[in-house]
Amino acid sequence: MKQVKLIIIGGFLGAGKTTAVISLADQIRKSGKTAAVITNDQTAGLVDTELVRQSGFPTQEVSKGCFCCNFHDFARCLHQLRAEYDPDIILAEPVGSCTDLLSTIMKPIKNKEAGSFYPAPLSVLVDPQRLDTLGPGGSNPFRRPEVSYLFLKQLEEADLIVLNKIDTLAPSQLTRYLSLLHQNFPTAKVLPISAKTGAGLDGWLAELDQVPSFDKPSPAIAYDTYAAAEAALGWLNATAALTAPNGFKLDSFLVSLGENIRTALEKREEEIAHLKLCAIGSEDLSKLSCVGMHSPVSLDRKTDETCNNAYLIMNIRAACAPDKLLSISNEILDKTASEQNISLSARKTDCFAPSYPNPVFRM
Ligand SMILES: Nc1nc2c(ncn2[C@@H]2O[C@H](COP(=O)(O)OP(=O)(O)OP(=O)(O)O)[C@@H](O)[C@H]2O)c(=O)[nH]1
Numbered sequence: 001m002k003q004v005k006l007i008i009i010g011g012f013l014g015a016g017k018t019t020a021v022i023s024l025a026d027q028i029r030k031s032g033k034t035a036a037v038i039t040n041d042q043t044a045g046l047v048d049t050e051l052v053r054q055s056g057f058p059t060q061e062v063s064k065g066c067f068c069c070n071f072h073d074f075a076r077c078l079h080q081l082r083a084e085y086d087p088d089i090i091l092a093e094p095v096g097s098c099t100d101l102l103s104t105i106m107k108p109i110k111n112k113e114a115g116s117f118y119p120a121p122l123s124v125l126v127d128p129q130r131l132d133t134l135g136p137g138g139s140n141p142f143r144r145p146e147v148s149y150l151f152l153k154q155l156e157e158a159d160l161i162v163l164n165k166i167d168t169l170a171p172s173q174l175t176r177y178l179s180l181l182h183q184n185f186p187t188a189k190v191l192p193i194s195a196k197t198g199a200g201l202d203g204w205l206a207e208l209d210q211v212p213s214f215d216k217p218s219p220a221i222a223y224d225t226y227a228a229a230e231a232a233l234g235w236l237n238a239t240a241a242l243t244a245p246n247g248f249k250l251d252s253f254l255v256s257l258g259e260n261i262r263t264a265l266e267k268r269e270e271e272i273a274h275l276k277l278c279a280i281g282s283e284d285l286s287k288l289s290c291v292g293m294h295s296p297v298s299l300d301r302k303t304d305e306t307c308n309n310a311y312l313i314m315n316i317r318a319a320c321a322p323d324k325l326l327s328i329s330n331e332i333l334d335k336t337a338s339e340q341n342i343s344l345s346a347r348k349t350d351c352f353a354p355s356y357p358n359p360v361f362r363m
């Protein structure tokens, strides 16, 4: 069996990793090669896994914590995909609050799994809006300084900094962000792309054919600050069955729910990192994201479906205490469902702050 290329795509919550993974996997498929995907979260019930599966790629989910703290689980998923599908390439999306991937994933893969897998250069995606306050005299990209620390550490270890969402930028903005990244992270290659339109994907794939240099030292990471950043983020994964005898529109329910959660968090001055909602009907799904208080809610995947029954997945990451996040999301879900005469059942909710990162290997 052949050695499989492993492409790790890191970056902060909402940077566009899942969108990029699906676009790259599509591009790989078009080139006649085969791709599989591993998604990752602190707990089960992932919008991302649903989206990747819908795109038709073999998918595994590591859902009991990040790849680095569950390296053996990650390796088991890699081997399972290789044994079942024999893909040319596996794309893996670590949790968006993870850093130190070079020491805790890339080097362990190279040293312990060399017979089966080889890592491509480490890509870290970035949303240009998060860069607005970077640079001399700039303030922190996040209200909480420890979250800003985590965000900058992610970029610092990248072989490839992938400036995503360039479809939203004017040429002068693009030039400014590129030079900001070159100045702040001189050892990384900076690649402008749009995961949405496909711009720049060929160039990125060409860079991913290079062999990463493992000679460069991993950035020093203050684990206590990294842990404080993760702990500052409330994490909510919830699922529920939705029923309405008179029917309801998936898109409009999702938009109302997203807007209402965003407004409720804003009113309480709680900062969204990424709010993701997905409603799955009998034929199609509707999916919405909001990637920060600077951003509106965006219905990324629309369906005109009116249905009587659907399945809802909510993934919210916000700089908010978990108990507060839980009560806000429950209250808003109840209110929005009742306004649209939808009843809720089989509700499951996990809400917590990620625990101290404790990688299996650190090389
Ligand atoms: N305009 C534009 N939007 C994009 C692009 N890539 C992603 N997005 C949007 O950004 C939002 C977040 O995208 P995701 O792919 O879910 O981001 P992520 O990094 O996987 O987020 P997490 O899994 O929470 O860490 C969604 O609304 C996407 O549609 C892009 O190239 N252009």
Ligand SMILES: [Mg+2]
Pocket: 017, 018, 019, 048, 093
């Ligand atoms: Mg994602």
